[in-house]
Amino acid sequence: MNLENRRIKVLMVKTALDGHWRGVNVVTTGMRNAGMEVVYGGELNPYQIVEATIQEDVDVLGLNIGGRYHQIRIVMDQLKVRSAQDILVIAGGTVPREDIPLLKEMGIAEVFPPGSSLDSIVNFVKENVRPRDYLTNR
């Protein structure tokens, strides 16, 4: 199987109930234009996010952060519990600079604050998505 032909699959979700979707829309469009398959999961609680990540069998989880980080911590812990820690997790939103190291400590691979270019997001995903092991289906 030619792994390069397989489309990268992304699940985009909102972790808070702030309602803003402009960022999600723009990043989703950018990723689709780059050939990725993007599913928008909506506004989900942490357990729903992890469930959807596994059900949709994605390579990348994109978190739109609109609130604080308690939910994020639960998502990252639950991904480990469900043996899904190999999935690339990225985040975006109005995250103050001083909070970015904290989110990375939780396991988020990269945080894209306002003003981040779509190219930088797409390239980061392409360079960091983990290849699947088709013998173990992960």
Next chain:
Amino acid sequence: MESQQTKKVFTTVSGIPLKKVYTPEDIADIRCKRDLGLPGEVPYVRGIYPNMYRERLWRIVQLSGSGTPEETRERIKLLVEAGERGITFEQDRMVCYSMLDVDDPDIVCRKDDVGHVGAPIMSLKDLEIMLEGIPIEKLFVRWGMFPMQISFEQACYFTIAQKRGIPLSELAGQSHGGPFNPYVSCPVYRQIPPRDGNRFVCDGIEFCIQNHMDKWVPCTAAGHNARENGINAYQELAMVLSCQMMRIEELLRRGKFGIDDFAPRLAAVNFGVHDDFFEEIAKIRAAKRMWYKILKEKYNAKNPRSLALRIQGLTCSETFTYQQPLNNIVRNTARTIAAALAGVQALGTASYDEAITVPTPEAAINAIRTQQVIQHETGIASVVDPLGGSYYVEWLTNEMEKRTWEYLEEIDNHGGFLGVLENGWAHAEAAKGANEWERKIASGEWKWVGVNCFQMEEDVLQVRAQPSNPRVWEEAMVRLEKLRKERDNQRVKEALAELRSVALSEENIIPAMMKAVQTDVTVGEVGNLWRELFGVWKAPLPL
């Protein structure tokens, strides 16, 4: 250097092509008396009052909210001392907009977020705490946000006024009413359909007329939320006008009042003030002339208060940058000057740290000072409509009006205002605009200082985030449990039964709601009733 490249095609931010220079030929068709008039005269494009800022400066109205009701109260007091004359309360979205009590499972699993942007006001008692010591009779208060919750919030606020001995007719302020924020740009979680929300908005308008609340705008149409979501200047203007026409039609259908009874209530809208200096001025000027024409020609209004459109501006922080945030002070300044030259009645300025955090006190005060410096030090208030007669500005005002009429027709062709909310056309238009803007930034076609030009590895000044109280949810739970224990739950049950019966009838909901809030019914209890009666609506996002 990249920023000095000369563009081959010049357009406004909304895409209107621009010539190098404008001359009398470009406005040769203008008839001064018909198209411009004088300030305070039809068609009001030069100002809705004859003396404008010479007599009264535009009102400074700032958005504020964070934490517990007490903490929000302290921030309001700070801003009132700094000179704001109007307050817009921001509240906790999950509790107040979605109408959920803090023990709802959807909130419990996000309890850390409660209080992040505003206080969770669950009851009349909570609002009393927040407003303690705030002289609401002296301030212009924007309260009562979106259609689903508007009656609950209006009822709480009007009840407090009555308890304080303030006649309702003396209350100055405004209920926001949406509609773009709750239905398009930040769809409210678990809300009722737009059609049913509109019923509550119109009930509020009728209540205000019946109670002679001349200083209260029962619902405005806030364009800036749509603007921040991706649509352009003339689309925003068209959407705002279309929304108000929808409300006019509903009130005419109800048949209780004539156009001049309620149109003065609706002649108050809110626009974003965006990047393009002259385009925003032209938009606001065109808005006044178009409103006059619509009310006069379509609805045959005669009362000058029906015909003159009062405008509140809000500086759009969509293009405020996370990078080099002090630059946002300059953006704010340019927008404030544009709003003043356009002749707004009130203005809210965003904070320079908007892209990073809920406003810090220093940024919130700077936002007020920005307006005050322009009001008092630039001379801008001395002459009414100083740009009147400018070839460019008058041409652009005409062009804005023309494109807005065309877009109004498009809205009609796609289902009318309610239709485009329900069928997703409005959302698709916003998404298109947002993607187009992103493309222009990525290509460098539009310059965004600090982001795609003049970037810096490290910002000169680090803006710290506003620390937020992580215990808001716990405190709210304590308040909620105490409330439920101490109130007469039988009375609450009866109040909810009455609300149910009134909601299902054609009766005005506000009197029953005012009785209900005094039984200490909670926002979640009313919200759950609304969801049961009207169903839950999910915004048709193009994602």
